[in-house]
Amino acid sequence: MDQNSLPPIQTTARDDAVLKALVGFVGAEALRPGEKLPTERILAERLKVSRNTVREALTRWEGLGLVERRQGSGTYLKAAVSPDMLHMPLTLSGGNDFTSLMQTLEIRRALEAEAAALCAERASPADIAEIERKLDIMEQAFRTRDGMSAEEDWEFHQAIYRVSGNPLFEQIIAAMHELFHRFWEHPLGVRDFGHASFPYHRTIYECIAARDPQGARAEALKLIATVEDDLKRGAAKLKLSSQT
Amino acid sequence: MDQNSLPPIQTTARDDAVLKALVGFVGAEALRPGEKLPTERILAERLKVSRNTVREALTRWEGLGLVERRQGSGTYLKAAVSPDMLHMPLTLSGGNDFTSLMQTLEIRRALEAEAAALCAERASPADIAEIERKLDIMEQAFRTRDGMSAEEDWEFHQAIYRVSGNPLFEQIIAAMHELFHRFWEHPLGVRDFGHASFPYHRTIYECIAARDPQGARAEALKLIATVEDDLKRGAAKLKLSSQT
DNA sequence: AGTGGTCCAATGGTCCAACCAATTTCTGCA
DNA sequence: TGCAGAAATTGGTTGGACCATTGGACCACT
Numbered sequence: 001m002d003q004n005s006l007p008p009i010q011t012t013a014r015d016d017a018v019l020k021a022l023v024g025f026v027g028a029e030a031l032r033p034g035e036k037l038p039t040e041r042i043l044a045e046r047l048k049v050s051r052n053t054v055r056e057a058l059t060r061w062e063g064l065g066l067v068e069r070r071q072g073s074g075t076y077l078k079a080a081v082s083p084d085m086l087h088m089p090l091t092l093s094g095g096n097d098f099t100s101l102m103q104t105l106e107i108r109r110a111l112e113a114e115a116a117a118l119c120a121e122r123a124s125p126a127d128i129a130e131i132e133r134k135l136d137i138m139e140q141a142f143r144t145r146d147g148m149s150a151e152e153d154w155e156f157h158q159a160i161y162r163v164s165g166n167p168l169f170e171q172i173i174a175a176m177h178e179l180f181h182r183f184w185e186h187p188l189g190v191r192d193f194g195h196a197s198f199p200y201h202r203t204i205y206e207c208i209a210a211r212d213p214q215g216a217r218a219e220a221l222k223l224i225a226t227v228e229d230d231l232k233r234g235a236a237k238l239k240l241s242s243q244t
Numbered sequence: 245m246d247q248n249s250l251p252p253i254q255t256t257a258r259d260d261a262v263l264k265a266l267v268g269f270v271g272a273e274a275l276r277p278g279e280k281l282p283t284e285r286i287l288a289e290r291l292k293v294s295r296n297t298v299r300e301a302l303t304r305w306e307g308l309g310l311v312e313r314r315q316g317s318g319t320y321l322k323a324a325v326s327p328d329m330l331h332m333p334l335t336l337s338g339g340n341d342f343t344s345l346m347q348t349l350e351i352r353r354a355l356e357a358e359a360a361a362l363c364a365e366r367a368s369p370a371d372i373a374e375i376e377r378k379l380d381i382m383e384q385a386f387r388t389r390d391g392m393s394a395e396e397d398w399e400f401h402q403a404i405y406r407v408s409g410n411p412l413f414e415q416i417i418a419a420m421h422e423l424f425h426r427f428w429e430h431p432l433g434v435r436d437f438g439h440a441s442f443p444y445h446r447t448i449y450e451c452i453a454a455r456d457p458q459g460a461r462a463e464a465l466k467l468i469a470t471v472e473d474d475l476k477r478g479a480a481k482l483k484l485s486s487q488t
Numbered sequence: 489a490g491t492g493g494t495c496c497a498a499t500g501g502t503c504c505a506a507c508c509a510a511t512t513t514c515t516g517c518a
Numbered sequence: 519t520g521c522a523g524a525a526a527t528t529g530g531t532t533g534g535a536c537c538a539t540t541g542g543a544c545c546a547c548t
Contacts, residue, residue, distance in 0.1 A: 014502070039528065050503040052296060055529085056303050063307040064333040071529040072511030079335060086344075088334040088419045089308040091323060092412060103410045106358065114354035166347045168336065172416060175332035258531070283499065294532045299500085315500040316540030 014049060018057035021047055026081050037067070037075040064089070092179055098235040104176040105231065109224040111173050112157075116204055116220040117213035118164040127163040128209050134159045135205050147195050156201060160208070193234070196226035258293055262301040265291055270325050281311065281319040308333070336423060342479040348420040349475065353468040355417050356401070360448055360464040361457035362408040371407040372453050378403045379449050391439050394425075400445060404452070437478070440470035 022037075031037070040058065044051040058075060061067040064087045068078045123131070138152035154177065161170035200223035207215035266287075275281070284302065288295040302319060305311040308331045312322045336344055367375070382396035398421065405414035444467035451459035 041528080052504085053502060055300065056501090058529095059300050059303045060307045063304045064335065066335070069529060070511080071509065072527075074511090074528065086336040086423055088336065088423060090332045090334055090415060090419050091308060091310065092330040092332060092415065103412050106362065106410050107355070107412050107416065110354045110358035111351070114350065118350065166350050168334070168347050168351050171332075171334055172351065175330065178332075179330050285499080296533090297531060300530090302500095313500060314540080315538070316498075318499065318540095 014053050015057040015060070018043075018047055018049060018054055019060065022057065022061075023081055023083055026077065027083065031077050033077050033079055035077050037077060039074065090175065092175065098231070101180060101231055102228070104180050105224060105228055108173055108176045108180075109221065109228075111169055111176075112224055113217040113220045115161050115164040115166075115169040115173070116208065116216035118166065118169075119160045120208045120211055120213040120216040122165050123163050123208055123211075131156070131159045131163065131205055131208060135201060138201060142198060147198075150194070153194070153201070160204070163208075193230050194227070196230060197223045200226065258297050259301040259304065262287070262291055262293060262298055263304065266301065266305075267325055267327055270321065271327070275321050277321050277323055279321050281321060283318065334419060342475070345424060345475055346472070348424050349468060349472055352417055352420045352424075353465065353472075355413055355420075356468055357461045357464045359405050359408040359410075359413040359417070360452070360460040362410065362413075363404045364452045364455055364457040364460040366409050367407050367452055367455075375400070375403045375407065375449055375452060379445060382445065386442060391442075394438070397438070397445070404448070407452075437474050438471070440474060441467045444470065 022043075025031075025038075037043075038046070040051050040054050043054045047054070058067060058069065062069055066077070066079050066081055066087075067075055069075045119127075119131075134152070134156040138149050138156045141149040141152040157173075158170060161173060200219050203219040204216055204223065207213075207219055266281075269275075269282075281287075282290070284295050284298050287298045291298070302311060302313065306313055310321070310323050310325055310331075311319055313319045336347070363371075363375075378396070378400040382393050382400045385393035385396040401417075402414060405411075405417060444463050447463040448460055448467065451457075451463055
């Protein structure tokens with residue numbers, strides 16, 4: 001017997017219905033990110049449901065990062081929503097130990113190389129100019145602030161992900177990035193962390209500008225390799241110093 | 245000045261506090277996935293908060309897939325939780341269109357190749373035997389059921405991810421996989437979808453068994469390439485047939 | 489022993505009516 | 519006109535009530 005011939009029936013789904021109605025509303029009103037949604041009280045009244053139900057639905061959206069609630073102000077759209085959108089919560093097993101950081105780097109190595117290659121294939125002249133601009137900003141920040149250019153560095157990489165044409169790269173690598181930096185504030189004694197990766201930003205850019213996917217991939221791999229080296233050095237030093 | 249030295253004070257964060265307490269509870273009781281959490285009413289009483297607040301917190305967890313609520317029965321843990329865990333909601337714009345599927349494949353291409361290479365580096369003899377076992381099962385299913393071996397196929401790949409030693413591969417690729425299959429039931433008229441990828445499973449295995457990372461990477465790329473081809477063929481056929 | 493029926497307590501789902509806390513807007517005084 | 523304080527707005531929380539579903543206990547009948 002085909003087990004699929006008797007699917008479980010759907011009995012109640014109030015809050016789901018609320019979300020569906022909200023999707024329709026956002027579409028009908030052509031709301032864009034940053035704009036304000038109707039009040040919870042108004043939604044409850046219009047949809048003929050309790051305010052609690054509205055809140056449960058909005059809590060779901062907030063958890064997905066689709067919406068931001070500001071007490072006293074209102075609820076604001078944070079990302080575009082459309083009927084055919086897929087939300088996939090990914091839970092990454094954390095752990096602030098060395099192993100976890102290396103694991104995030106392994107993921108990032110794979111994605112960073114692919115994104116750089118795709119970027120080199122698909123970049124328009126305007127894209128290349130934009131990436132060069134980010135590179136210049138980063139290099140200047142690096143020089144004037146003696147290597148403290150994490151913000152600008154990250155923006156350079158993000159520009160590459162965007163040009164790759166696949167938003168998943170930015171989303172997934174951003175998660176790795178956050179995971180990495182959550183234990184990064186001053187985790188290890190490596191003061192010059194990231195310095196070694198500096199020159200590869202320009203070589204990556206040059207490969208992209210030259211439309212050389214394989215070159216871009218290779219340079220991206222070198223960049224990640226320097227970060228892995230830094231991490232290993234830091235871990236070794238930490239291990240040494242913790243031997244009481 | 246370090247901006248992190250003055251974190252914003254937390255005036256209200258009831259439901260967040262509830263979640264933190266719940267994490268502690270799960271840890272203290274060593275709850276495993278599938279086990280039942282305390283009743284909402286009990287949680288509300290113990291934590292000295294309203295039941296609605298408890299519900300908002302649980303709604304968050306439900307949205308992240310950490311927990312499952314069954315009316316009349318209870319709330320059940322669905323995944324392991326630990327204090328330092330990162331929850332990343334992935335939002336894939338688009339839907340069932342060709343572009344979205346190709347995007348998931350681009351991610352999978354990058355990760356699949358890296359995982360296969362790492363697997364070839366790190367596999368123990370026992371690991372190799374396990375992978376071969378999965379391969380045999382899959383090949384037999386493929387032959388006896390005329391190519392309908394999606395389940396066994398997937399288990400073969402999962403074995404590789406596990407042996408890679410990095411659980412992130414399995415988690416992220418699983419997300420891509422689910423995304424891909426959500427529109428896969430019979431989306432396109434390609435009846436023999438996946439047939440072309442069949443031989444590469446064995447070549448990947450052989451490279452792993454031979455401890456040949458670069459070979460494994462290359463074969464994995466070939467496998468993904470066949471899937472991309474199938475997808476393109478299906479999309480072309482669909483486009484053709486929809487020209488009424 | 490097994491089958492089906494009925495009842496009941498437990499549990500999540502929804503609702504209501506308030507009040508609290510943060511924010512925004514308005515108002516009236518200097 | 520400028521601005522401090524009051525008032526309205528809005529999300530956050532509370533407590534209590536009832537509904538719908540679940541799962542077990544119990545029972546009658548076969």
